[in-house]
Amino acid sequence: MTTGDPYEKTFAALPPAPGRGFARTWWGQAWLRALEDSALDGEQVRQGRRVARSGAVGTVSVRPGGLTAVVRDRDGTAHRTDVLVQEFSQAEWDRLLGLVAAESGYIAALLDREVPPELAEDAAAAGVELLPGIGDLDPRCDCGEWDHCPHTAALCHQVARLLDQDPFVLLLLRGRGERQLLDGLEERSAANAPAQDPDADGAADGGFPADLAYGAARAGLPPLPPLPDLPRAPGQPPALDTEAEPDGLDVDAVEFLARAAAAEAFRLLAEAVAPGHADRAVPAPLTEAQDAVRLAREADDVRVRSRLAAATGRSRADMELAVLAWGFGAAPGLAALEDDWTPDRTTLARARTAWAAAWADEEAPVLRRVRARWTQPGTGRQVRLGREGRWWPYRREAGRWIPSGPPAPDPASALAAAGPADRGGERRRGKPLP
Numbered sequence: 001m002t003t004g005d006p007y008e009k010t011f012a013a014l015p016p017a018p019g020r021g022f023a024r025t026w027w028g029q030a031w032l033r034a035l036e037d038s039a040l041d042g043e044q045v046r047q048g049r050r051v052a053r054s055g056a057v058g059t060v061s062v063r064p065g066g067l068t069a070v071v072r073d074r075d076g077t078a079h080r081t082d083v084l085v086q087e088f089s090q091a092e093w094d095r096l097l098g099l100v101a102a103e104s105g106y107i108a109a110l111l112d113r114e115v116p117p118e119l120a121e122d123a124a125a126a127g128v129e130l131l132p133g134i135g136d137l138d139p140r141c142d143c144g145e146w147d148h149c150p151h152t153a154a155l156c157h158q159v160a161r162l163l164d165q166d167p168f169v170l171l172l173l174r175g176r177g178e179r180q181l182l183d184g185l186e187e188r189s190a191a192n193a194p195a196q197d198p199d200a201d202g203a204a205d206g207g208f209p210a211d212l213a214y215g216a217a218r219a220g221l222p223p224l225p226p227l228p229d230l231p232r233a234p235g236q237p238p239a240l241d242t243e244a245e246p247d248g249l250d251v252d253a254v255e256f257l258a259r260a261a262a263a264e265a266f267r268l269l270a271e272a273v274a275p276g277h278a279d280r281a282v283p284a285p286l287t288e289a290q291d292a293v294r295l296a297r298e299a300d301d302v303r304v305r306s307r308l309a310a311a312t313g314r315s316r317a318d319m320e321l322a323v324l325a326w327g328f329g330a331a332p333g334l335a336a337l338e339d340d341w342t343p344d345r346t347t348l349a350r351a352r353t354a355w356a357a358a359w360a361d362e363e364a365p366v367l368r369r370v371r372a373r374w375t376q377p378g379t380g381r382q383v384r385l386g387r388e389g390r391w392w393p394y395r396r397e398a399g400r401w402i403p404s405g406p407p408a409p410d411p412a413s414a415l416a417a418a419g420p421a422d423r424g425g426e427r428r429r430g431k432p433l434p
Helices: 026-038 042-053 090-101 104-111 117-125 150-165 168-173 178-192 210-219 251-273 288-298 302-311 316-338 345-358 411-417
Strands: 009-011 060-063 066-072 078-084 138-141 368-370 373-376 381-385 391-397 400-403
Touching (some): 026 042, 026 150, 042 150, 060 168, 090 117, 090 178, 138 150, 150 168, 288 316, 302 316, 316 400, 381 411, 391 411
Antiparallel strands (some): 009 060, 060 066, 066 078, 368 373, 373 381, 381 391
């Protein structure tokens, strides 16, 4: 980027962008929506996107009220292309600067090259449309088209990339450069700052105690708004735009991960707004191996499950078992399947007490313990003690121990959940110590 005139910026041509979206930020996406909503012919917009991807948009000049660039056709023909944007009036700038100066968070966000959605909403409520809408992007091109053509659409797509990097581009289009904007905010902040009384309490030592200042600030705050309603279902991520062949990008994998992330975000939101959420313990973060099982459970495609299994050193059969265990109890359920641990003496003492209480009034089964797993010989039933203290039911099928239900608070319930005992199951009177 080069600068000369404080009211104009010139951005060097950007390299080709095969297979990528043109806007990552919400304000860049809003810019492209304005293009799509304004153009009468959607095919022209799609052609413009391909032109921009090919790197055919030259140096972009940004000034108050307009954009200019040279865009070349495939045969090398150059077209002078402009897109005009309505500048703000002095009254609109006064309202916008007043909003930003009154909220320090807005100033900090702009300096970090961010546009808070709340700023756009507050500005719109004050009658200042910060982002363009339908009909606000006015095209001009020497190719002769009176509406958006592939050249103006390509310029708009290129500018969406610039807006991602620097939202001050949008404010320059509206009439103020970055330096002029910040100078105006500084003047307003200085004018709004209260004069300090040298005789006021706290002046001698340079201020007030932090707890008093914090308490005073909280006293004037309104109550928090109610939580929003939970959506009916997870959001659906957009399909990847793959008009050009992505370079080394597995589109199916990325789209699957996006859907899985949306589903997980929905689950976490549902937990966050549920009653009593604040009193629940925060679970430990998942390991890579655990998260692979969580993702495999979300996958309907056997190829995805196979890839996740291979990435974590599991066979396909092991992954299917892991997915089943996860469905019964998430990470603790998976640990009951794969963590063959040995309880210490204190844990074993608690287990003996649980066994005695579980069969206090009836005949206890014979079970053999190996580490934290109790197996009833000849019945194909087993219970496992998790590190978290719950009992997990298992049943032997085709030579493998299969999770057969969610955890139970006591071993008797877990053994019953493992299924009915096979014929020939060994039982004897008494309560064997585990």
